[in-house]
Amino acid sequence: MPTLSNPSEIARETLRQLATRRMSPSPENYRALYHEIAGTSADSAAPFPQRELKALLTSLPNEQPAQQRLFKRFAQAFKGESWEELKRGLGELFAQLGKEQDLPWSELFADFLRQWESKQTGLTVARKREALERVLSGGAGNSELLFARLQGLVRSWSRNEPGADEMPLVEAAKAAP
CATH class of the missing domain: 1.10.8 (Helicase, Ruva Protein; domain 3)
Structure with missing residues (x-):
């Protein structure tokens, strides 16, 4: 069979070969036979959906x-x-x-709530709320960044000393007669 380069000649030959080989004229058979005659790869020419x-x-x-x-x-x-x-x-x-x-979100939220409810020297509820709002606005749209910033916030709150009116249990037990 001579090599055909014109697409219309290849299409005519494809139809002839479909009839000669007694293949059903399905799109898959036509495409496979067309690429066989044209000498191209059927995989690379798959139509974009x-x-x-x-x-x-x-x-x-x-x-x-x-x-x-x-x-x-x-x-x-x-x-x-x-x-x-x-x-x-x-x-x-x-x-x-x-x-x-x-990301271990449940652990972070548990730590966050623990630190939010505890009283620390120099941290009021209003200051905690401001810090939380800054973290939330800075981490919007990026869960990894939000997680890291919340984790840093909780860590900084946990480093603060307990408030004056909140005495740790160990010291309270020693002070009792």
Whole structure:
């Protein structure tokens, strides 16, 4: 069979071969035979699923900064029809989800509540609230950063001395007759 270079000649020959080989004229058979005749790889020429990915893209949440960053990456992959960019974006998404689940939030909240309720020298409830608001606004949109900052806040509160009206139990037991 002579090598064909014109797409319309390849298409004609593909239809002829489908009839000669008595293959059903399905899109899969046509595509496989077309690439066989053209001498190209069927894997590299797989069509980019425009409609399906566009529907997926419009359904993605896009409110928080991390979501916006991933949305932008998916939009660029869709616009450039880049499987590699899409693969990297999905990898980043799953890596981020894995990191968020690994953080010991329950322990941090338990320590936080313990320190919030205890009285420390020089720390009023208002000052604690201000510090907490600064931490929350600075860590918005990034759970790892928020976790680290909350952990630092709790650590700094725990280093303070107990308040004057709150005596540690050990010292209270020694002072009792």
